[in-house]
Each structure stands twice: as structure tokens, then as C-alpha cells.
Amino acid sequence: MTEMTKPQAGMPDLTAPKLAGAGCLAPRRPRGAAESGGGRYSRLFPGLPPLGPAPAVLIALGREGGVCDGGIAVREATPAAGWPFFGQFIAHDITADRSPLERTEHGAVSNARAPRLNLECLYGGGPAGSPYLFDRDDPAKFLLAPGGKDVPRARQGIAIIGDPRNDSHLIMAAMHLALLKAHNAFVDIARNRGVDEGTLFDAARQALTWHYQWVVTQEFLPSLIGADLVAGILSGRDALPLPEGATLPLEFADAAYRYGHSQIRQSYILSPGGPTLSLFPDLLGFRPVPKDRSVDWRVMFDGAPDVGTQRATRISERLPMALIALPEEVTGAVQEQGYRSLANRDMQRGVVTDLPSGEAVARALGVAPLPRDAIGLQDWSGETPLWFYIAREADTLGEGDHLGPVGGRIVGGVLLSLLQRDPASYLTLEPDWRPEITPLDPTRPFALLDLLMLGADSPNH
Template sequence: MIYSKGHGRMPLTTNVEARVNCSARTFRYFDTGAPAITPGAERLAALTALGQAMSDPANFPGVADSDVAPIFTYFGQFIDHDISAGTDSNPPGATPGTPLPRDVLERDVVNLNTGMLDLDSLYGDVIVCCESDAMLATAMRHPTLPGKMLVAKPTPVPNDGPPQILPVPADGAGDLVRLDRHIDGILSEDKLRQLTDPALLDMFFFLKPDGTPDRPNLHRALIGDARNDENLFVAQFHLAMLRLHNRVVDACDDRAVIAAGDQALFEWAKTRVRWIYQWLIVNTFLPAVCNADTLAQIIEDGGAFYAKFVARTGGAPADRLPLPMEFSAAAFRFGHSMVRQNYDWNEFFDDADFSLLFAFTGGVANPMFGVTDKRLPSNWVADYTRMAINPGAAPNRAAQAIDTNLSAILAALPLKANDDPARPPRNLAVLNLIKGDTLNLPSAQAVAATISAMTGRAIPMMDADQIAAGPVGHAIAGTPLAHETPLWFYVLREAEAAGGLRLGPLGTTIVAGTLLGLVTHDPASYWHQPGSDGGRWRPADMPKVSGLAIASLPDMLRAAKVL
């Protein structure tokens, strides 16, 4: 969902040929025959100018805030990493901004994830034929309590007085497990140097200019999807989900499961964590970001939008679900606009520049403030009382509005550990706009027409004048973009035109229709389990976790004991 695209790492295995059933892990268009945009130098120049305008503070005299907590931005990123990987790099034979045929792109742009809301990013289930499966899977599990996932304590930061340590979590386990914990054991340097997959070498080592391993990156998190350690916010959310799993294990009251042993207990907890996660997406995430009337209709339809998409695109196997290219490469990237430049992170850093949230992740590992240990400094643990509760009027405690304004940090994405220092800064808005053309996404106007025909409901659309009436309209007026509008930009502009608090009708239809469809199309999801919510399961139907019946995102964080 956010700036990870092209800026993070793939899941632990990136060798497509080594994966099981890769042909089923594909992206599909709503309609491969939808009218294509008109490519050319004029359009490419207009896309570049528009992206630069979206990142220019001169066009936005003030930052507009949403009314939701910042955690929803990164919950969205976590969801994105769970369901998709593959629209980041250019497909074979592609020239940026020049579209390839859609049938070729459907064949060559492969989703390296299952497409399902199954938390393979948390549990590493996407790893299928990796040369280091066993080592990595073992490294992620608790050594003496195998039903649980392994978490770690950060490094206490000395101060003039007592060390700067946040009071939550009380047990001190506020960091992901990193390579330094295992470098002398199961993931020894000798074993890691025997890896042949370039992506794995890139993950575990700082590389020499020729691409060969230099020294181990001891700060690298050992998690199911390394992209979840690309910034500290999503890393801390991933940690909260790991901790939730462990607390669900503690809550198990099924004697037969407990008697069956650690693996049975692990699977029992894993199933319920997945259900909680799916329930939170439908009942907290979507209402926080979507137009209420459109969302209510989509939920009432019970996943019909996605079912029609699947039927139109050839069906889906039992253990894989297709994703609309228009969702993954455009509409679900709306969260880019919600990224703040500054956050009220915790009591030690109440005006933290977002660039600092890249400083303590496995992709950078640059010691700061005199901290030389490769684990997270204890004064950088997230304080969710500031970032997950209704923000009110407190400064830096709300996600930025959904609009056409991208924070300055996204105009010059930070260098990662193995980036070429001479590489020019990357502007995320420009990258997104050009990527849409490279992937031959239809214009917003064409996508709306396709969806209207597919669902039998007309989607209200802005005209060219309304599109060009916004803060960056000067970069659109008189260009091809006014009538063949990039879908990603249109989704942001229609939200902005309505106040920036929620997605508009087209954005909501694509985002909510897809995510709800992934839930309803999965027979193992919470949606199909019996329970007390009109006959459907809800978290209150399972044993209380940390004494709580989870009914909100803050409840989940409390159950994980990070709030």
C-alpha cells in the first residue's frame, strides 16, 4: 500500500521458478479489453510534472489531516504486504511509461504471495521451496515454546539517569528478532554465505559493489516478509501481530488442542489470529478509510463485486486468489497520501521526522545517537496511546488526509542498505504514475465504465474541470491526463474533493470490493464461521485474549500488550 513498492524486499523467497503453483498467483484486469490510454512523450512528460507537483509543498499551503489515527496508514501497508508482491519492478521487456499488452502482463506479472488474507507475511507460509526454509522457519519460532513466535527485547538506551525505556510492553519484548540473535547458531555466517539466491544474499548481507556478500546485516529482522521491516511503523505493527499470536496461545482453553502438543496449539492460535485480522479489516480498517454509503452497499452484497471479477477472469484455485491489477497497482496505493512527515511517536520523540523511522530497520542499520547495538533502541518503541487512539486535535497524531499531497519524504525516498549512493532520489508520486502506464492500467474513466457494466450500478465520476480544480490541477489542465486520468491520481483526487476523510465512490468500490471479496471468497475465513454476529463469527466468540473480547484495533493492541 505504501512506499515499499520498489523500495523494499520481496518475501523471503523471490525465485519465482522455485515456487509452487506460480501460474495461479497472478494479477488480472477487470477487463483486458478496456480502452487503453494513449501513450507517448507528451503523456510521459505530463505524468512526471504531475508527480512533481504532488510532492511540491508550494502547492499545499497547509497539511490536511484525516480524522483517523496514523496506525491505519500502516495497517494498510501490512495488508498490502500480506496479499501481494510482484507489481514493484518492471515486467520483462517493459519500458517505463510504455504499456505492454495486457495479456502479456497477466502472464508475466506474477503475484509472489497467495493473494489471500492468510497472514503468510507473518507466518512465512509463502516460503515453499527456499534453500533456507528450515533455518528461517525455526528462527522465527520460540525455541522452548514452539507454539509461540519469537520476539525480542530492544537495546536499553543509556541517559544521564535511568535508561530511556518505554513502559509498554511491560515484558520489554518490543522488537522483532534480528539476525544478531542467531548469527552464532542456526543462521550462522558460514551457512548464510552458502546461499545462492541473490535476493537472500541481499537480505542478510551488506553487499560489495560487485554484488557479492560483504559483512552480515545483523540488524535484519527474521520475519515472514522482510518488507515489513522497511520502516519502523510497519515493523512495530508486525511485532504487535506476533505478540497477539502468543497471547492467543495463552488464551487457548481447548484441552484436546493443548494435549495434542505444540504444533496443534500453534495451528489453533494461527487460525484465530487470522480470523481476528480479517474481522478487523472488514469492521475497522474499511470503515476508517471508505465512503460509508458505498461500503454499506458492498457489504450488503456480500462480496458480489469480487465474485464477478473472479468469474470474468477465469476463476480461482482453492488456495490462491487473483487480485485486480487496478487494485494493487493503483487504488490500494491511496495510503501513500496518508503518510505524515512528522509523528508524535512516543514521549522521547513527540515530533519525529518520518525519515528517522527508517533509521532502525533491517534495510538501513545505521547507528544513530551513539547506539551501536543492532537491535532497536528502547526509546524508539512505539507508543500506541499516541498513534492508535482517536487523534482529536493533538498535533502529529492523525494520519494525513487522503488527497493529492504527498509528504516530502516520499519525494526523495531514503537510501536502503545496498542502494548505490550515487543513485538519484526517487519520487514516489512520479514512480506510481509512470508505473500505472507501464502496467497498461486503463484510465479512471475507463475503469469506472467497466465496473458500472460489471455491477449494474453507475459510479458518479468527476469531469475534467473538477479533476483539474484541485491544488495540482495546473499540472493536469490542457494535458491528456484531464480525460485519460491515471487511476491512482483519480482515487486521491475524488477523496480530496469530498474533504479527504474517506475514499470516494470509485476508490471505495475497488478497495472495499476487493478486500471484502478476499474474505468472502475464502471458505476458511471468519466470514464463514458460525458465531454470535447474526450467525457469523466475531472475536468475542473465542476465549478472551489478555482478558479482552477484541472489538476494535486498539483492543487488538491491548490484547497483544503493546497498548
């Protein structure tokens, strides 16, 4: 076994880890718990009529120069710049809708992901089902590219990872890589503590998955929807009318959870003092990551002292130019140039899946709808596309920092229900479980930054 690298000051101590006992040493996955596999989408309010505006009307909103075009101006918000990418990672973990933008009967649309926060997009089928993801010489660990600065890639640069969407841009590829390294670090921790080799992979997977789930419940959602709403959902006070089973409502997948697109900046720095790089084309994915473009997560997430952290932009209907004019490498060939706009693609999904208006969903949830002047659409007859409504709600009621009452109920209610209904989640198996990895800053609680930095200092991970 390779000797562990001594951590720098402030780094998590991998040689003497503090892990909740059952979390790493005794993986407790219930017999019969699903590892992977997809399912069908559902509806929160099947009785509500679809809004169904003409696609040409939506394209006018989302095209270059339209209402949704935020240009290159930066309207910074309070949350750190990395959170929309973590939200994107969650989306890839629980959804994979591969249907076309053209109209599809929603009942026939399949979700290629199991709707569980179980890191399926990272683990695939595990060492037995996806052996190409793992190190042949140490199959409990993920395979990394030589030097550990990139995900593994085929000869033509295609990423060999559990979800190819995580290679769409450099920051997502870096987050995927950081979690691969975190898993490998948990393998080392478990091995150093004498875990049997036959259960080593399961122990590390459970440790990483539970830390990830903890971040969702204790850091991500409280910041996005508010701690009071999180508590209300968990207690049942603010629960959604969800159908039985592990399912994803279309109102979530094709509208509410697309809020984070407006939080994306036009450009980023990847390390303290580094150059400013545009999201596209500078950080375009689907190719090997240049050695000088490694992401230092301290500039993306709060939690490290004395490091300037970038901020996300406001949650609103306005997207940066990088997402209004997406490159063909991301969208593929399109017949309608307006579909290079992510805003148009978001709203078109709502048409394809017959989503109701935002006002109708608000009334169904017992929430007073936004007034017309808060929506801000001139020369618009009728009610508002759900995606646009939730974006305006966050901008006006959440000051661009967090979701409003409709968006918050849908996003929080769905994500927390996935954990409550998952027989292998920490909320189900050990609700009092707590992470014990030493934070970068020991004066604060464990945070996502600590998880992403867990394997960053050891080249052997």
C-alpha cells in the same frame, strides 16, 4: 510454563480471556486450504484501452515541486494516524510484486503472496516451513528479540520476519512485532484453556487471523469506504466484475490500493509527550529499533480514553516530502532520480501494467466521471491516470477522509471478495463469529487498538 503477568487497569485480561469458543479452542482450517503461495494478477476491465502517458510527463507531476509534492505542511483528516500503516500491512499480506519499474508484460507478473487475508506475511510457512521465525523451546510461539522490544534480527541487523518490507520503517516493524506478540498471547490463552499442544499453534493462528479479518470488515473498511458500501458489496449489490478464484486485479494493486500513501504524515510522535520524529530519516527501518523508540499504539489509533491520538493526512494526490524524496535505503539505486518519488512510482506502475484512465474505469462502473476542474491538472490533454484520479476523487468527494465511489468499489470489492472466497476465513466458516477480547475501554466494541496492545504488557510474550 511462565506465569502470566497481571494486566494493568484497562488492559485485556489474558488470564481470564473471553474468546469465542471455536475461534481459539477448535481451529477449523479446511483440508486442503492453502497456507501460502502466489498467483497471477487479473484485470477488472480487460477491454478498456491503456491510458499510457509518457513517463516524462508523470515524472513532472511527482517530482519535487510538482503537483504531487505536499511538502512538510500537514493537512490533517479525521482518521487516526495509524490506519495507513495497517493498510500497508494488508498490502504486504496479499501482494508481493517484485517486477521492475520498467515495462513488463503484465500477464507474466507473478504475485508472490497468496491473495488471502491470512497473515502469510507474518507466519511464512509456519513452524515446519519457516522454523527460524519460531521459538525453538516453544515452537507454537514466535521468536522475539531479547527484551521483546524488537523483531528478531541477524547479526548485521537484518530482520528475521515473514516479509522484509515490514521493516522498511520503524512503525511497520512495530506493527509486525505487536502482531507477533498477539499471536504469542493467543498461545498462552489457548494453553491456559487446555488446548492440546499438537493443535496449539493452529488455534492461536486462527484466533489472530480471525481477529485481523474482523478488523478489516468491521473497522477498517467501514471507515474507508462507508458501511453502506460494505453492506452492498457483501450482499452482491455493489459487487465487482471479478474473475473466478482468488485473484488480485491490477486496477487494485497498482492504483486504487495505493491511496494510503498520501495519508502518511511527515513526522510522528511515538508515545505521549515524546519527541517529534521525521518518517525519514528518523524512523528509517532495516536496522535495530532504538530502545527509546517503542510505539505506544494509543497515539496512533483511537480507542484509549484520555490519550491524544495523531491524525492521518488527507487522501489526495499530494504526498509528504518524506515520500517525494525517498531515501536510497528504501528505493535502492535508481537511474532516474524522479523515481525517488513514491507518487511517480505509483503512476509508473499504471503505465507498466497498461491501466486504463480513471474516467474510463468510472464509466465502466456506471459512475459519472469527475469533471476536469475537479481533477485540477492544468495543461493536461486527455484523461487521468487511475491512481491520480482515485486520489482526486477522495479529496473532492470524500473530503480527504474516505475513498470516493470508484476507489471505494475497487478497494472494498477486492478485499471483501478475498474473504468471501477464502475457505478458512471467518466469513466462510463462522460468519456469526464475534471477538470477545475485553477492549481497553469497555464502553466500546473490540478494535484494532486492542489487538495491537494484546501482548504489550507482558514481557514474556
